Amino acid sequence: xxxxxxxxxxxxxxxxxxxxGRPNVGKSTLVNRIAGGRGAIVQEQPGITRDxxxxxxxWRGRRFAVVDTGGWTPAWAQEPxxxxxxxxxxxxxxxxxxxxxxxxxxxxxxxxxxxxxxxEWLRGIRAPSVLVxxxxxxxELESELADxxxxxxxxxxxxxxxxxxxxxxxxxxVVSRLAAEGAFDRPPEPxxxxxGVALxGRPNVGKSxxxxxxxxxxxxxxxxxxxxTRDAVDTVLELPDGRAYCFIxxxxxxxxxxKRDATEYFSTLRTAQALERAAVGLLVIDAHEPISExxxxxxxxxxxxxxxxxxxxxKWDLVDADRREQLDRELDRLLGFLRFAPVVRTSAISxxxxxRLLPTIHAVLDQWLRRIPTAAxxxxxxxxxxxxxxxxxxxxxxxxxYVTQVAVGPPTFRVFTSGRIxxxxxxxxxxxxxxxxxxxxxxxCIGVRIRPRWQEREPATPPGRPGSRxxxxx
Numbered sequence: 001x002x003x004x005x006x007x008x009x010x011x012x013x014x015x016x017x018x019x020x021g022r023p024n025v026g027k028s029t030l031v032n033r034i035a036g037g038r039g040a041i042v043q044e045q046p047g048i049t050r051d052x053x054x055x056x057x058x059w060r061g062r063r064f065a066v067v068d069t070g071g072w073t074p075a076w077a078q079e080p081x082x083x084x085x086x087x088x089x090x091x092x093x094x095x096x097x098x099x100x101x102x103x104x105x106x107x108x109x110x111x112x113x114x115x116x117x118x119x120e121w122l123r124g125i126r127a128p129s130v131l132v133x134x135x136x137x138x139x140e141l142e143s144e145l146a147d148x149x150x151x152x153x154x155x156x157x158x159x160x161x162x163x164x165x166x167x168x169x170x171x172x173x174v175v176s177r178l179a180a181e182g183a184f185d186r187p188p189e190p191x192x193x194x195x196g197v198a199l200x201g202r203p204n205v206g207k208s209x210x211x212x213x214x215x216x217x218x219x220x221x222x223x224x225x226x227x228x229t230r231d232a233v234d235t236v237l238e239l240p241d242g243r244a245y246c247f248i249x250x251x252x253x254x255x256x257x258x259k260r261d262a263t264e265y266f267s268t269l270r271t272a273q274a275l276e277r278a279a280v281g282l283l284v285i286d287a288h289e290p291i292s293e294x295x296x297x298x299x300x301x302x303x304x305x306x307x308x309x310x311x312x313x314x315k316w317d318l319v320d321a322d323r324r325e326q327l328d329r330e331l332d333r334l335l336g337f338l339r340f341a342p343v344v345r346t347s348a349i350s351x352x353x354x355x356r357l358l359p360t361i362h363a364v365l366d367q368w369l370r371r372i373p374t375a376a377x378x379x380x381x382x383x384x385x386x387x388x389x390x391x392x393x394x395x396x397x398x399x400x401x402y403v404t405q406v407a408v409g410p411p412t413f414r415v416f417t418s419g420r421i422x423x424x425x426x427x428x429x430x431x432x433x434x435x436x437x438x439x440x441x442x443x444x445c446i447g448v449r450i451r452p453r454w455q456e457r458e459p460a461t462p463p464g465r466p467g468s469r470x471x472x473x474x
Contacts, residue, residue, distance in 0.1 A: 014064040015183035017057075017174060018098035020091050022114040023071025025106045026134040030161035031055060031068040034171065052094045059171040064178060067094045074117035099183040100128050100174060103153060107133040110147050119151035128181055130173060131156045137163055194244040195365055198274045200302060201284035202294050206314040209348035210284060211249040214357065245361065248274045275305040279409065280364050280441075282357070283338075287313040287345070288323065291330040299338055306410045308364040308442040309341045312357070317347040340434055341441050364441035369408045372437055377403045377413070384432045393419030401451065412445040421448055 017034075019027045035055040052069045070087035078084035095101050101122060105115045122129045133145050136158035148156040157173060159166045178184060199207045215237050238244045250271040275281060281302035285295055302309050311331075313319075319327065331343070342360050346353035381403045390398045398419040406414050415421075415429070430444050 014056075014062075015099040015178045015181075016054075016065050016067060016097060017100045017102060017178070018052075018067045018069060018091075018094040019102045019104060020069050020072050020095060021104035021118060022073060022112065025071075025104045026161045027071075027104050028068050030102070030104060030132065030134060030159070031066055033161045033164060033167050034066050034174075052090045059175050062175050062178070062184060064099075064174075064183075067098065069094050072118055072121075073114055074121075095122070095125070095127055098127070099181055100130065100177050102130050102132050102174070103151075104132045104134050105148065105151075105156075107136045107141055107145060107148075107156075107158060110144075111151060116151065119153055123152055128177065129153050130170075130177060132170065133158045134161050136160055137165065194246050195280065196246045196248055196274070196278035197280045197282060197361060198248040198250055198271075198278035198302075198307070199282045199284055200250050200271060200275065200298050202286070202292075202298075205284050205286040205289075206348045207284045208249055210282075210312070210314060210346065210354070211247060213348050213351060213354050214247055239358070243362070248278060250274050272301070272305075275302055275307055278305070278307050279368060280310065280361055281305070281307040282310050282312050282361075283341075284312045284314050286315050287327060288315045288318040291327075291334050296334055299335060303443045306443065306445075308368040308410070309338065310357070310360055310364055310441060311335070311338060311341050311343045313343060313345045314348055316345040317350055317352060340439065360441075367439050368410055368442040370411060370437075370439065370442075371408055372405050372411075374402075374404045377405065380433070380436050381415070384429065388428060390417075390421045390425050393421075406447075407445075410443045410445060411439060412447070414447045414449055416449050416451055418451060420450065 019031055019034075021027050035057045052067050054065050054067050057064055057066045069091040072088050072091040073084050074088075075085075078088065103115075103118060103122060105111070119131075131148060131151060131153040133148055133156040136142060136145075137160045142158050145156050145158060157166070157170050159170050161167070199211055201207050237247055283295065283299055283302060285291060299309065313327070342364065344353060344356050344360055346357065348354065381400060385400050390400060392398065396419060398417055398421060400421075401416045401418070403413055403415045406412050413433075426446050426448070429446055433439070433444060433446075
């Protein structure tokens, strides 16, 4: 049974520091070192990071956001049909919104043509930049950094992101440069947290396309190759009515036997972490393909995380009449336990039906945070038990004394009984609870607390009440 959890996901706060560079120079390792965690996926092979991801950081009381990007390559070095152009575009967008840029180079290799092109690009747009010479694991390598001066970005800062060498000196420079640029002088962003909305599904069902359509920009890399997204990508969207959501694009989850490397493992872990901090999960299904066991497992994982749930049938423009009938049967047979969840039919490419997603998320979130008065719950409980009494427990009748709601997000109830009740009767209580109060799109947690039978006895008559010895002696 999922437990109640915070209903918010924190948006990025403070000035923005973008970390850019060619592939496999240690950008993600440096981001983890600055942020003080393992938020970015790190592997020895190049090209692991593709989308730009934001991580909170703090140094000497100053809070800022550090943005990890994929490897930037100039146009002449990009392979036709590959992801290089899309990944480079994400890096360029990160630089365009950053207050400070860290250009990371590999000190053990020296200046490459890609490094020179990146430095020329940053000089051309006059972006406030700091040159970081990574992989300087010992002092002997510092004497070989003279060649980096020809990049024209000032003194290179030798660090070792893997071992943490000189990372404090780098953070001192970052904070001082941000202060010099006036980034800390701007009014602080709102510290209130916003509900998280996680998009989950199999690979290549259109999650990133739908994510980009919802937020109105090319925030996530989209490609025909399955498994393009590897990390969770957060974007806060503020709506005209004052509401705000933190949309989280996640990696597509494959079958367990298809997980072959550590990247798949960490992608799966990031998706699970995204669900833990989300309030609502969008289960994106390719309506043109048959529903499989993966959708069942993802739906159960979303409910177990305590998230509200919306079923999104994407690529609806490819569905014909025969497929619609087949899809209805698959939904009833394989996802019958999600009958309480609303279904939205969309096409991320054409935008069809996407405008219905936000009102549906509003409604599910309101139900996720709904609280029912105790008096109304006990009236409902009396009617429910009168219609169908609970089964006997060890040959004795079970009394359902009262019920109360103990938490929201998701709605959590506690029923006080005189004995055990089987799971079938709990499902009956949940069904009757939904019939009375709705709770569309949100899981319900119904716990049972058993009171010993000796506690059910009527207490002794208080002194001075009719029937007591004190009353009769008057």
